[in-house]
Amino acid sequence: MLAGSLALCLSAGAQQAIPSDTQLLQTYNANREISVVGTVVKYETASAMPPMGAHVTLQTASGQVDVHLGNAKLLQASHLQLNAGDNIRIVCEPMTLGDGTYFAARIVQKGLQAVAVRNAKGFPLTPASAMTAAQKEALRGAR
Amino acid sequence: MNKVMNRLATGLVAAAALWLAACGGSGSSVQPPPPVGNFTLASLSGTYAFMTSGEVFTANSLTATPMSRVGSFIADGKGGISGGIEDVNADGTVSPAVVINSTGSSYSINQDGRGTLILSGTSNGIPFTINFAIVLTSGSSGTSAATDGLMIDETSTTNQASTGSGNFVLQNTALFQTSAVNGEYVFDFSGLDPNAAVSIVGEFSATSGAITGGFEDANDNFALTSGPTGTGSFISDPSNPGSLASSGRGLATIAGETYAFYIVDSNRVRLISIGTGATTTPMLTGDAVAQSGVLTPSGGFAFIVAGTSGNGGVTRVGRFTANSGSVSNVLMDTNNAGIFTPTNSGQNASITLDSANPGRGTVTFKDPNLSVPFTFVFYFSSPTSGVIQEQSQSAANGLVDVADGSILAQTGTFSSSTISGAYGLNWSGLSVQNGSGFATQDEEDFLGQASLSSLNLTGTADIFQFTNGAPRTDFGLGGSITLGGDGTGSSAMRNTMTINLNGAAPINFVVYFASPQLAFFANSNNSGTQRIVAGVLKAQQ
Numbered sequence: 001m002l003a004g005s006l007a008l009c010l011s012a013g014a015q016q017a018i019p020s021d022t023q024l025l026q027t028y029n030a031n032r033e034i035s036v037v038g039t040v041v042k043y044e045t046a047s048a049m050p051p052m053g054a055h056v057t058l059q060t061a062s063g064q065v066d067v068h069l070g071n072a073k074l075l076q077a078s079h080l081q082l083n084a085g086d087n088i089r090i091v092c093e094p095m096t097l098g099d100g101t102y103f104a105a106r107i108v109q110k111g112l113q114a115v116a117v118r119n120a121k122g123f124p125l126t127p128a129s130a131m132t133a134a135q136k137e138a139l140r141g142a143r
Numbered sequence: 144m145n146k147v148m149n150r151l152a153t154g155l156v157a158a159a160a161l162w163l164a165a166c167g168g169s170g171s172s173v174q175p176p177p178p179v180g181n182f183t184l185a186s187l188s189g190t191y192a193f194m195t196s197g198e199v200f201t202a203n204s205l206t207a208t209p210m211s212r213v214g215s216f217i218a219d220g221k222g223g224i225s226g227g228i229e230d231v232n233a234d235g236t237v238s239p240a241v242v243i244n245s246t247g248s249s250y251s252i253n254q255d256g257r258g259t260l261i262l263s264g265t266s267n268g269i270p271f272t273i274n275f276a277i278v279l280t281s282g283s284s285g286t287s288a289a290t291d292g293l294m295i296d297e298t299s300t301t302n303q304a305s306t307g308s309g310n311f312v313l314q315n316t317a318l319f320q321t322s323a324v325n326g327e328y329v330f331d332f333s334g335l336d337p338n339a340a341v342s343i344v345g346e347f348s349a350t351s352g353a354i355t356g357g358f359e360d361a362n363d364n365f366a367l368t369s370g371p372t373g374t375g376s377f378i379s380d381p382s383n384p385g386s387l388a389s390s391g392r393g394l395a396t397i398a399g400e401t402y403a404f405y406i407v408d409s410n411r412v413r414l415i416s417i418g419t420g421a422t423t424t425p426m427l428t429g430d431a432v433a434q435s436g437v438l439t440p441s442g443g444f445a446f447i448v449a450g451t452s453g454n455g456g457v458t459r460v461g462r463f464t465a466n467s468g469s470v471s472n473v474l475m476d477t478n479n480a481g482i483f484t485p486t487n488s489g490q491n492a493s494i495t496l497d498s499a500n501p502g503r504g505t506v507t508f509k510d511p512n513l514s515v516p517f518t519f520v521f522y523f524s525s526p527t528s529g530v531i532q533e534q535s536q537s538a539a540n541g542l543v544d545v546a547d548g549s550i551l552a553q554t555g556t557f558s559s560s561t562i563s564g565a566y567g568l569n570w571s572g573l574s575v576q577n578g579s580g581f582a583t584q585d586e587e588d589f590l591g592q593a594s595l596s597s598l599n600l601t602g603t604a605d606i607f608q609f610t611n612g613a614p615r616t617d618f619g620l621g622g623s624i625t626l627g628g629d630g631t632g633s634s635a636m637r638n639t640m641t642i643n644l645n646g647a648a649p650i651n652f653v654v655y656f657a658s659p660q661l662a663f664f665a666n667s668n669n670s671g672t673q674r675i676v677a678g679v680l681k682a683q684q
Contacts, residue, residue: 027365027541028453046575046582051454051480052673053584070455072583077206097454098482104453119338121365122453123545127206128234129338138203139236142210143229143264143271143303 028093028104028122036060036067036090036103043082045072050097051104053124056082058090067092067103070117070124075108077130078115086110093122171643173619175603178255179594180565180683181285186252187277188220188288190314192391192405192413195275195296196334196428197307197571198586198609199233207585207609209234209335210305211428213415215314215390215405216243216262220288224248227262228383228390230403230415232426235337237417239403240383240392241266255565256283256683257592257603260294273298273305276605276616278567278592283683288313293569293681295588297605299613306607306614308571308588308678315408319391321352321377323409327434329502329522330359330397331530332414333450333547336425339364340451340545343427344532345372346434346502346522347397352377358500359398360520360532365453365542367534369520372398377412400427409433432524438502440465440494440523443472443553443631445655447663448519448533449572449677450546455480455584456573456675457544458665459517459533462553462632462655463506465494472633473508475517476653478665481673486510486517487635502529514538527552551657557630557638559598561659566600567592570664570678578610585610587676591620592683598624604644619645630656640664640680647671660684 038058047055054072058065067090069075075082082088091107106118118124128136192215199210214229227243247263247270256279263272275294282289296307332343345359354375361368375396379387380403386392391406395414402414410433418424447460461475473489489508497503502523509516515538523529532547555561567590574587586609593602600622607614621643627636638654648671652664660682666674 026453027537027543029541046584046673048673050482052573052575052675053455053480068454072581073206073585095453097479098484118453119364121339123339123364123451124453124455125338126209126234126335128208131205131208135203135205136234136236139199139201139208139210139233140238141201141203141267141269141302142199142208142231142233142236142238142305143212143241143266143273 026095028095028118030106030120032093033091033106034093036065036092038065038088040082040084040086040088042084049102050100051102056088058088065103067105069105069108071127073127074117074125074130075115077127080108080110080113080115082110171621171645171647171649173621173643173645175617175619176594176601178253178257178603180254180256181283182252182254182256182279183285184222184252185220186256186279186282186285186289187218187250187258190215190217190316190390191311192314192407193294193309193311194413194415194428195294195307195309197296197305197588199303199305201303202301209426210307211334211415211426213403213405213413213428214243215392216248216260218250222249222251224250224262226389228386228392229262230417232415232417232424234335234426235424237424238266239417240380240386247272250277252279255592255603256280256567269302271302272300273303276590276614277311278569278590279683280567280681281684283565293567293590293679295569295590295605295607297607297614297616304609304612306586306588306609308569308590312407312411314391314406316391318408319388319406321379321387321393323406324349324352324377324412325409327501328412328431329434329524329530330414330429330431331532331547332416332427332429334416334426334428336363341425341427342450342532342545342547343398344520344522344530344547346500347372347375347431349377354397357398358503360534362532362534362542362545365545367542377404400425402427434502434524436525438523438526439496440504440526443633444550445553445657445663446519446531446548446550447655447665447677448531448546448548450533450544452479452544457546458572458675458677459546460653460655460663460665460677461486463489463492463508464633465506468494470494470506470508472635474632474635474637476637476665476667478675481669481675483668491516521550527554549663551661553631553657555658557626557656557659562598562624562656563595565592565594565683566680567683568678568680570676572674572676574608574676575673576608576610578612583610584673587674589676589678593620595624598626600624600642606644622649624654639667650674654680
């Protein structure tokens with residue numbers, strides 16, 4: 001069901017090639033986005049691995065990669081469940097953080113359902129981004 | 144609805160157990176001391192402007208939503224709240240001019256300045272109650288009312304759970320008129336433009352409530368614009384004209400954005416964006432502070448910024464010395480989404496002033512391990528204080544985060560004898576929490592009061608880890624501060640603080656003192672649980 005035939009699968013080795021000076025000062029750039037297709041090996045709603053948040057380990061054709069999904073509650077609010085063995089497509093960008101590298105996901109797609117977890121500038125979206133206009137209107141009750 | 148109620152009920156029942164799960168089971172055993180001090184109910188007396196930012200979960204919402212509020216309440220000095228009003232912005236959904244009634248509203252104050260604040264009312268026919276923990280940070284002699292304090296939202300009812308950190312300031316009711324907004328002001332508005340982070344810092348000139356011009360730096364979703372604010376205004380709210388006289392409230396237009404404002408006095412105005420009813424209204428809050436004095440930075444400065452990067456939450460806390468355009472003795476600590484990076488010196492460091500916009504300038508320095516410099520723009524409201532916004536760019540010429548905060552001159556000497564007495568402390572940010580059936584990152588707000596003696600802390604605190612649905616209150620707080628060198632950080636030696644909370648693993652921080660009475664801090668590792676939090680330590684004066 002994945003619409004990922006166009007996907008480019010990066011090798012694990014490709015994650016090592018980012019200059020060290022980007023470790024502190026790096027920007028998400030949609031022009032550098034790639035599409036990664038793989039099978040879920042492990043999904044953690046709060047991984048011990050940085051960046052803080054949900055991570056999924058994907059088995060791709062070229063090896064395993066670590067993907068940061070942001071806030072797990074956003075996936076939950078969007079009713080997107082990830083389980084080992086699921087085939088998914090990630091629109092993402094390879095990023096460096098500290099001594100490690102990871103893929104920062106912007107869109108997670110499972111089957112026909114796609115959920116945006118970052119905006120186009122890389123801002124990790126809050127669970128509230130999954131709300132409909134009617135649900136947001138209900139927030140007028142917030143005090 | 145079932146999900147909502149299940150979530151709230153789970154939180155209410157299981158908060159204590161979840162605390163242990165979130166913070167590790169091998170935690171400290173810290174008992175709260177009996178409250179000591181001269182604070183009484185009379186210590187909270189007058190009209191106060193309050194502000195909090197955090198999250199809300201209502202009975203009809205799908206999920207936790209970012210929320211900010213700014214308002215005003217009147218404390219009678221006897222435990223009663225005689226009235227008030229607030230404006231609420233939940234991720235762009237605005238509830239303007241919500242009236243707070245005396246019925247159901249109250250407060251309590253312990254001898255140590257800790258207390259509770261309950262604000263109630265009826266809005267659209269539906270009763271509401273919101274609960275806060277407070278710590279007074281002035282009026283400690285007991286002879287006069289407090290002029291300020293720290294607060295966190297601790298609401299956990301069947302209609303609403305909400306958390307958030309903020310503060311309250313005594314208002315001068317004699318100045319509840321738009322003409323009180325007069326002169327030069329520096330502002331810092333931060334928050335969300337739905338689904339994007341926003342930081343706006345700047346300054347404007349006002350003549351009896353009419354903004355005649357100004358300049359701002361706006362980082363909206365990693366895109367920077369710097370330029371004139373244009374004209375604007377502070378006016379009485381045509382829909383609620385009486386709120387100006389009763390609460391100092393009105394409507395402001397600044398750089399084309401509509402805000403509700405609350406006058407504190409002629410030196411400070413609190414604002415929250417309320418838009419014009421559209422659902423795309425940004426959620427922005429902040430203060431405008433009168434500008435005065437010689438605005439050439441000189442000497443040591445401590446600063447803190449917090450916001451978001453592409454990785455997630457980010458905090459930077461640090462210090463530098465400015466001297467005639469040169470910058471030296473840079474020290475900074477970064478927490479970028481759980482990765483902690485110290486900057487131990489700054490190369491190619493400089494500070495420049497914008498001659499066209501008094502008080503505005505830029506400080507830049509390069510970490511020796513990086514080829515790209517850190518850059519911050521500042522607006523000083525006085526020679527010793529201002530607001531600061533990060534404008535660092537990556538090698539690919541994009542802003543690396545959306546973050547802003549405060550900058551303060553370092554004054555006084557720092558030792559166990561000067562950093563002593565009663566303090567309030569508040570932190571806010573994200574932590575990994577176990578709730579709703581799985582571990583996840585969520586808002587964490589902490590408010591405590593502690594006595595500092597020989598740099599050891601002993602006190603009592605509340606914490607709201609929002610996934611749990613209910614706060615944990617009145618638990619023991621211990622810990623210690625270790626000064627590095629002379630405490631300023633100018634010799635590249637850091638101050639650290641360890642906080643021990645009952646039942647939790649120690650939490651470690653770096654601390655940058657602006658004065659013996661005020662410090663910025665941020666967590667320095669993931670001891671206990673993953674956190675991205677920053678806060679203030681403030682003496683109860």
